[in-house]
Amino acid sequence: MPETITDLRLKDDSTETDTAGVQQLSMQQALNRALDEILAKNPKAVIFGEDCGRLGGVFRITDGLQAKHGEDRVFDTPLAESGILGMSVGLAMAGFHPIPEVQFDGFAYPAINQIVCQIARMNYRSRGTLPMPITLRVPSFGGIRAPEHHGESLEALFAHVPGLKVVSPSTPHDAYHLLKYAAARPDPVIFMEPKSRYWQKGPVDVTNATPGTAAHDDGGLTGARVAREGRHLTLVAWGAMVSRCLQVAELAAEDGIDVEVLDLRWLKPIDAEALARSVGKTRRAVVVHEAPLTSGLGAEVAQLITQSCFATLKAPVERVTGFDVPYPSGDLEDEYIPNIDRILFGIQRVLEYRRG
Amino acid sequence: MTTNPVLAAVDDDAAPLTHHQLRELYTLMAAVRHLDTSAVAWQRQGIIPGYAPELGQEAAQVGSGYAVDRTRDFVFPTYREMGVARAMGLDMVGYMSTHKATWHGGMYNPLESRFAPIQAVVAGSVLHAVGWAHGQTLSGNAAGDMGVAMTYFGDGASSQGDVHEAMNFAAVMKAPVVFFIQNNGWAISVPTERQVAGGSVAARAAGYSIPSLQVDGNDVVAVFEATRSAFAHCRAGNGPVVIEAMTYRRGPHSTADDPGRYRTLEEERLDAGEDPLERFKQRLLTDGVADEAFFADAQRLAVEEEEAVRAGIADLGPRPGAEMFSLVFQEPTPALQSQATAWREESEHA
Ligand SMILES: Cc1ncc(C[n+]2csc(CCOP(=O)(O)OP(=O)(O)O)c2C)c(N)n1
Numbered sequence: 001m002p003e004t005i006t007d008l009r010l011k012d013d014s015t016e017t018d019t020a021g022v023q024q025l026s027m028q029q030a031l032n033r034a035l036d037e038i039l040a041k042n043p044k045a046v047i048f049g050e051d052c053g054r055l056g057g058v059f060r061i062t063d064g065l066q067a068k069h070g071e072d073r074v075f076d077t078p079l080a081e082s083g084i085l086g087m088s089v090g091l092a093m094a095g096f097h098p099i100p101e102v103q104f105d106g107f108a109y110p111a112i113n114q115i116v117c118q119i120a121r122m123n124y125r126s127r128g129t130l131p132m133p134i135t136l137r138v139p140s141f142g143g144i145r146a147p148e149h150h151g152e153s154l155e156a157l158f159a160h161v162p163g164l165k166v167v168s169p170s171t172p173h174d175a176y177h178l179l180k181y182a183a184a185r186p187d188p189v190i191f192m193e194p195k196s197r198y199w200q201k202g203p204v205d206v207t208n209a210t211p212g213t214a215a216h217d218d219g220g221l222t223g224a225r226v227a228r229e230g231r232h233l234t235l236v237a238w239g240a241m242v243s244r245c246l247q248v249a250e251l252a253a254e255d256g257i258d259v260e261v262l263d264l265r266w267l268k269p270i271d272a273e274a275l276a277r278s279v280g281k282t283r284r285a286v287v288v289h290e291a292p293l294t295s296g297l298g299a300e301v302a303q304l305i306t307q308s309c310f311a312t313l314k315a316p317v318e319r320v321t322g323f324d325v326p327y328p329s330g331d332l333e334d335e336y337i338p339n340i341d342r343i344l345f346g347i348q349r350v351l352e353y354r355r356g
Numbered sequence: 357m358t359t360n361p362v363l364a365a366v367d368d369d370a371a372p373l374t375h376h377q378l379r380e381l382y383t384l385m386a387a388v389r390h391l392d393t394s395a396v397a398w399q400r401q402g403i404i405p406g407y408a409p410e411l412g413q414e415a416a417q418v419g420s421g422y423a424v425d426r427t428r429d430f431v432f433p434t435y436r437e438m439g440v441a442r443a444m445g446l447d448m449v450g451y452m453s454t455h456k457a458t459w460h461g462g463m464y465n466p467l468e469s470r471f472a473p474i475q476a477v478v479a480g481s482v483l484h485a486v487g488w489a490h491g492q493t494l495s496g497n498a499a500g501d502m503g504v505a506m507t508y509f510g511d512g513a514s515s516q517g518d519v520h521e522a523m524n525f526a527a528v529m530k531a532p533v534v535f536f537i538q539n540n541g542w543a544i545s546v547p548t549e550r551q552v553a554g555g556s557v558a559a560r561a562a563g564y565s566i567p568s569l570q571v572d573g574n575d576v577v578a579v580f581e582a583t584r585s586a587f588a589h590c591r592a593g594n595g596p597v598v599i600e601a602m603t604y605r606r607g608p609h610s611t612a613d614d615p616g617r618y619r620t621l622e623e624e625r626l627d628a629g630e631d632p633l634e635r636f637k638q639r640l641l642t643d644g645v646a647d648e649a650f651f652a653d654a655q656r657l658a659v660e661e662e663e664a665v666r667a668g669i670a671d672l673g674p675r676p677g678a679e680m681f682s683l684v685f686q687e688p689t690p691a692l693q694s695q696a697t698a699w700r701e702e703s704e705h706a
Contacts, residue, residue, distance in 0.1 A: 046494065072494050078528055083483055083521035090487020090505070093430070093472070096494070098487075113518075117477050118484070124683050125461030125473045131686050163684055186686035269689035 021207030028198040030172035031061045033206070034179040035099065039069045042097055045183060047074045049084055049101030049137075058103055059139055059198055081107050085114035085136070089122060092132045099183055101137045105192075106149030106327075108138055119188045120163030134188045135179070140168065141240045141290050142337055143196030145330030151195075152327055153291035155238070158190045159268040159300075166267040168192040170227070170242035172202040174265065177221050180210040192267075194240035223266065224274035230260030233284040233347060236275065236301050238264040241288045241338065248343045257347065267297060275301065276308035283309070286318040286346040288338050293321040315353030320346035370584055373577060375645045381422060381576050382640060383654045385414045385633050388439040390658035391448070391665060395438075395455065399611040403669065407455045408436045412574070412606035415632035416538050418443045419579030420506070420601070423587055424470070428503040430488055432472045432481040436538075437508050446471055448661075449668030458672050479516035482507045482535070486522045489531035489596075499593030506534040506583075512543020514557045523596070527564040530595035534586045535566075537598070538573065540605035541627060545618040561598035573601030574632040604628045677703065 025033065038045050047062055053076040056063030066074040077084050081102050088098040102108045108115065115136070122130050142151030158166045165187055169175035175193070182189040211221050227242055228249050235245040242263045249259035262278045264270060279285045285305050287298035302317035320338045328336045338346075373381070388410075395407045410417060417439025424431055424444055433440060441451045441464075450464030454474045461473030475481040485507035492503045513519060514537060526533050537557045541548055554560050561568035567589065571582040579601055586597035606628050608615050615624070640646040681696035682688065688696075 078521070078524050080521040080524070082518050083486075083525045086483025086518060086522070087487035087490065087525060089481075090432075090484040090489065091491045091494075092487075093466075093484065094488045094491025094495070096491055113477060113480065114483065118480055121460075122473070123686060126466050127459070127461075127463065127679075128683050128686065129465055129467050130473070165685075165689070269691050272690070 022203045022205050024201050025172045025176070025204045026199050026201045027169070027172045027175045027193070028059060028061060030176040030204050031179055031193065032063055032065070033204075034176045034183075035062060035065055036068065038099070038180060038183045039065060039073055042183070044095060045073070045097045045099060046091065047099045047101070048077050048087075050079050050103050051076060052101050057101060059193075059195060061137070061139075061193070061198075062101070081109075081111035082114050085111040085119060088134045088136075089114065089118050089132065092122075092134055093130055097133045097135075097183065099135045099137065103139070104146070104150045105138050105140045105152040105154055108136075108154060115158075115164070115190075116161050120161050123187065124163060131186045132188045133183075133186045135182045135185070135191050136188065137179075137191045137193060139195040139198075140192035141194050141196065142327055142333050143194075143240055145333060148327075148329065151333070153289065153322060155192060155267045155289075156291055156295060156297045156300075158192075159270075159297060164188055164190055164268065166190045166192065167265060168194060168239040168267060169265065170194065170197065170237075170239055170263050172200065173204045174221070174225070174263075176204050176206065177210045178265065181212045181221060184210075184212050192239060196240045197243070200243070221265075223271035225263040225265055226260065226274075226278065227263040228259065228261040230258040230282065232258045232282055233286065233350060234260045234262055234278045234282045235286050235288060235343070235347075236262045236264060236278075237288045238267060239290075241290060244338070244340065245288055245343065248340050248347070251340065251344065252347060257351070259347070264301070270300065270304060272304045272308065275304050279305050279309045280312065283312050283314045284350045285313075286320060286343070286350055288320045288343055288346070290322050290337050292324045293319060294324050296321055315350045318346045318350045370581075370588070373580070378577070378640060378645050379650060381418060381580070382636055382646065382651075383657065384418045384422070384443050385439075385576060385636065386651075386654040387658040387661050388414045388418060388442050389633050390655070391442065391662050392438060394662045394666065395452070396607070396611060398666065398669070399455075403666070404452070404456045406457075406611050408610045409607045410436050410439055410605075412604050412628060412632065413538060413540055414439050415576035415636065416573035416579055416601040416603045419576040420508075420536055420583040420599075422580050423583035424506065425504075425587070426470050428501075429587070430470045430472065430485075430503065430505050432475070432485040432488075432505060432507040434475050434478065434481075434508055434510065434513070436510075437474075440508065441469075441471055444469065444471055448665045449672065452665060452669050453672055456669055456672055458675060463672075478513035479509055479518040479522075482509055482513070482516075482519050482522040483525070485533050485535075486526045486529070486531050486596075489526065489533040489590075490529050492532055493529070500591060502532045502591045502593060504532045504534060504587050504590040506536055506587075508536050508538060510543060511537060511539040511541075511548045511551050511557055512546065514560075515543075515551055523561065523564045523566060523598070526596040527566050530593070532590035532593070533596045534583065534590060535561075535596065535598045536583070537600040538603060539600055540573075540603050542605050542609065542619075544609045544613065545615075556600060558598055558600035566596050566598050568598035568600065570600045570602055573603030574629060574635065576632065576636055603632075 052062040053066040237245045298319035421440035421443030453463040485505035489505040558568040
């Protein structure tokens, strides 16, 4: 039984075999392929950041892209996050579609002014004349035993900022399509890549056109995704926590508890209808996230559920989250990131709730 | 004044300003002076809630703005570049709408005017200029035909990390950008000597091997020529230039400021030096470029213009509240749309 994300990393969770157009790709490969296609299709798309050129990024997400598309399309910048994001604003004003990368989530902080006060506001400030079609790729969340500042869960911070949209894929298929979708948007999107999932393989339907990039719909990529159907309770998660919740659901099934797993995908805008649909059916919900509890996105999700399902809810919405502590170092990560036992306890609290 | 590495492509061949251009520069300065002092009065009269005056900086602003080619260049201002905006021919009612608190960033069209939205975060848009300028390089514009970005900021703003990141990025990428520092001696209450280490902002450019020059910011012709040279240097594909225009903020930092707390009237009189407008007038008279009738005419035009802008500002009703919601995104979120609906229903009820 894998107890940590590091263990999960070793496991290939692909189940399907290849069919036409479906390839087994790791999330790293899927993202790389998406970027390759974006560059090929959109001559205004440019990728830049620290080490993303010759090295192909420290996670190799931009591997080979500079060699293939040239140094004008994929380039290394000086090591300065505010510079990278501030430069994105000017490039967008000049008609480009910047896809900047910050190397690790914790290093988005030095660029906060450019992200929050500049990128997020420019469309508003300019009365819609200077849209910011910027996709900021952020390797996100913990689970790889990285040093301090190399694992953070920043979604609530970004989602709280007017003018930004936030998305986090949990599977290679979604990573591929969501990135292509995000890069085709006229608004800034923070693309949070669950770095602990980079090496996980899964089926990616590469023939299926991404909605928003072609006249084709591949089934609601713009909203949440039911990762597992269930009747008794809904686990709401995103990013790296989705696969963990799927593990929990398997375990719970052994005890006869039928858990639905809702992969939120979009953290702004949140798919409130999908929440209402799922919890309307199961009547119980637990939100799982890596970020600290207080003022986290779990509270937002819980409120959305309360608003749509108050009358039928059988228990208050529970949260299983990180703690209000700085993201701990590798050895303590397993204590911090919601593990299977803590999620099971959360499920138990909801199932055993009795009205006082 | 000091020049540090020499500009590679100084526009020595450029023709001296014609008498017509010199008179045009004066007309612009007179218009800016009158609109600026009037805007302070408007604030006192309650027509606008606040304003950041530029009394004494007309030469620095008009001289540099006059060098911009609006068909291909782009300017990234702060909150104090009314004179640049005017010299570039902006819709001044749209510009003043920010000071009227009608909208953030101005209600002019930045793409048409080539003047980015007004920026309140000091040094906030210096990096935008570098990104825009690098975009000109990426677009494959031939050397000699390159669009140039000019970013304005103060000696106070030069303390921000973003300025250092911007200069380094621009130098590494050879981006066609002019860093135009208006050193008006003060960052609110803090004088330049408590703000800038390394001798001057221009001196710092050497650390990035960016050619730089300090120019007498109260001499409109000197400012224009320095800016024109810098543009020629950038346009030719030689990378960025730093210009530090030495000038003086004669009035308060903003209409909310009280300079009496940090400098005396006597100090102001001594430090400000000669009035740039009066100085230019004397030069034009001495050189026989203009006569008293011309100056009287310029003043009359300035007054007419100010009256038109004031009327335009007064007519600027509040914006429809729905814009608050509709201009956040190109593709609004469902949550925002439902907030807009709720707002509409509740405000109609109230
Ligand atoms: C990042 C930031 N910090 C503080 C302020 C508040 N503030 C506004 S103007 C100013 C002084 C700026 O001085 P300087 O850059 O020399 O320009 P000047 O106002 O003299 O034109 C300060 C501290 C601000 N607008 N932005």
